[in-house]
Amino acid sequence: MNDMLLEVRGLSKSFGALRACDGIDFDVREGETHAVIGPNGAGKTTFISQLSGDLRPDQGSIRFAGQDVTPLRAPARAKKGFARSFQITSIYREFTALDNVALAIQAHAGHSFRFWKPARSEPALRDPARQYLDGVGLGERANALAANLSHGEQRQLEVAMALATKPRLLLLDEPVAGMGTEESQRMVTLLDSLKGRQTMILVEHDMDAVFSLADRISVLVYGRIIATGAPLDIRANTEVRQAYLGEDS
Amino acid sequence: MRAHAQLIFWAVLVAALALLPPVVGVLHEPFYVELVRRVMIFAIAAASLNLILGYGGLVSFGHAAYLGIGGYAVGILSFYGMNSGWLQWPVAIGASALVALAIGAVSIRASGMYFIMITLAFTQMLYYLGISIEEFGGDDGMRIKTRSQFSGLIDLADPVASYYLVLVLMFGTIYLVHRIARSRFGMVLRAAKSNEARSRAIGFSPYSYRLCAFTIAGALCGLAGALLANHTAYITPDFMHWTRSGEIMFMVILGGVASSAGPLLGALVLLVFETLLAGWTEHWQVILGPLLVLSVIFFRTGLAGIIPGAGDE
Incomplete structure (x- = not known):
């Protein structure tokens, strides 16, 4: 139907009064590396866990390769072609x-x-x-x-x-977190070698890694995606700079 | 080197158990044949529990239920005059498997303390069911007049013949559990114990594998129940008492969880100690209790971890 491997619409998840994900729309094209960045507590891991099926969304839908996978749990999604790495190994x-x-x-x-x-x-x-x-x-x-x-x-x-x-889609939750410079360089090289052949969603804090690997970047702040675009556009986006990147980047 | 030590360990074990009846026969101590036969029956029960507890991480506190079901299957069929072992034993195993399937289907969805409590609760239910049925002796239990008959092939009333039958079935069960634990099925079971989230993320649904293991363990323990009923020629609800479940669990832990030799070593040491202490003082539990606690604290790997050649991997 189109070249979107993953289409997320209106994804919401609350923990009590906290809206960890608040109506997220998100797409991943076949073959792209799509990074998700955002400050601590922005809901990144909650978001990834709903994609992998470890958490059930309160609302919204997830379509994968044109098929609705929202009701499927983690093992069933793994069979469909999802694979993930966890923030804590x-x-x-x-x-x-x-x-x-x-x-x-x-x-x-x-x-x-x-x-x-x-x-x-x-x-x-x-x-x-x-x-x-x-x-x-x-x-x-x-x-x-x-x-x-x-x-x-x-x-x-x-x-x-x-x-x-x-997998058809690889979900990586902070793959270089807690690594030394050399180790993290080795991981970035590894991921770079997969790029293009492997569709990836990359949640990461390390901005060097994100800007060198990502084809597109989405910025998640307080459960909402405030911007999606190419790395250069994201770098130039004033809203993003204020919300997250700070003046030093 | 390691494989060598293992070979020696198992050879010594098989030889020692096989030679026991003639040796004690010469010494005129038939009591030891009875004792070790009992040990081996409990080793079957412990080996079956080890499949789910040791390899699967499912701490079932109700495993004695299947001893009871296996025992009562033999006792009840015998009560109605059906003494054929060809009928009794498959019924003992099949009924245990069915009940395990039902209990497992409910309990495996829970985890941790809830799982322990649900398995305990079901077994207590069966225990009180045994007490309440007057026809089969209620609280007092029921004597089995005729032991299981196998078309005259083997006479279970003969202590030595039944000893060797139990010996063969025990090593068979230990080998079966050993093979299962190393098969694809066993790897899924052990992986889910090690890290359930990881298992789900790579595409395994642990539930069905756990339920299957739980059912196999119940079936094997049902066989132990049938053997125990023939061993004592008597069945009582005490087969299913929660302390019995605890004892089987203790054999596994004392012997060494997730090891092939562990259940046998645990059953041997626990029951021999129990017998020795009981001969010495009627307050033997006061001594055995602290010894068991100490052994768990100081031998985390169990007996299989400290005896050369007894460990697996």
Whole structure:
């Protein structure tokens, strides 16, 4: 019908008196990297969680690839092609890096009511998992326990897991948060290598990362999107500067 | 090296249990055959609980329900003159699976403390049901006049024959749980325990997998119930008492959660200690209680974690 992969209309979510999302309209085109920025408490994670299906919106609709996915919960949306990374790294800490990615492959390889064959010796799960680990630069760490990976490596692992589900839309909630300069540079390089091939929504505080990666930026303030546009337009937008970027940017 | 130690551990365990009847036969101590048979029956119950508690993170405080259902299936059919084990045991397993499916369907939607309380409540309900049915002995329970018959293939009244049957079924159950825990199904179960939000985000709905595991665990524990009824030739509502659920849970924790050997080690140590202390003083629980608390505090990995070759991964 059109080239919009994701169309969000009038999305609202309140927690008591707090309107965390207040009638959000938002689009993502096939293939674009769309960043969402905004001050702390603007409702960014609430917004992402409604897209991924972890939170139910009070109002509004979410269409994905021309289909209404609003009533679907997280696992069903994952099957449709959503994948997300969490603001606080969410991995299987007691499993190896390779196990983590193999589980993501398994989640999209039919049902898992298979009770006898050891999953760890199935090439159909392990081989592609290895490739995704290599892809994010964790090939050497495949057999390390996820809990023993550095913070930056854990975030890379999370991206590898998301990619292993072959998503049509990747939701990244602050992928470089809490990283050192070198680690965050590695992540930006990784995301940059996905750009164009992978449709992404990027929620991020790090303005360098956002302005170098995003095709379009939406600015979320107090649950409303106050501006959407190309990075240069957003930088020039006075309302945005006042609300968020401050004079130093 | 690790695999080597594991091989030795299991070989020693199988050999020791297999050689026990002839050895104690020579020593004229048949009591130990009874004791270890009981240990192995509880090891089946504990191994089945380990599937959901250890690998699935579902802390069921009602697992004794299936001991009771399995036991009563044998007892009630026998009461009506149906003594065939070919009928009794599938009914014991099937009825346990059905009840587990129903209890699981309600309780698994809850989590944490609520899950514990719902599983406990259902089991208490069954316990009081057992007490209230006078026809089957009510509070006092009911004697099973004839043990399960298997077309003359095996005589369960023979303590040694039934010992070996329990031995085979126990190792079979432990191996089955071991395989399930490492299959695709088991990986989903363990992953959901490790991080449910992550599981949902990559596309797993943990509910149906948990419910399936809960049902399998109930079925296996139903088998233990059928064995226990034949072991004691007596069934009472006490099979389902909440302290019994606690005991099975304790065996799993003491032995080491999410380990293959743990349930057997836990059942062995708990029941042997209980027997020794009970022979020594009638206030044995006063001694056993603190010992158990200490063991949980100091051996977080359980016995499987400190005995060479007993741990899995």
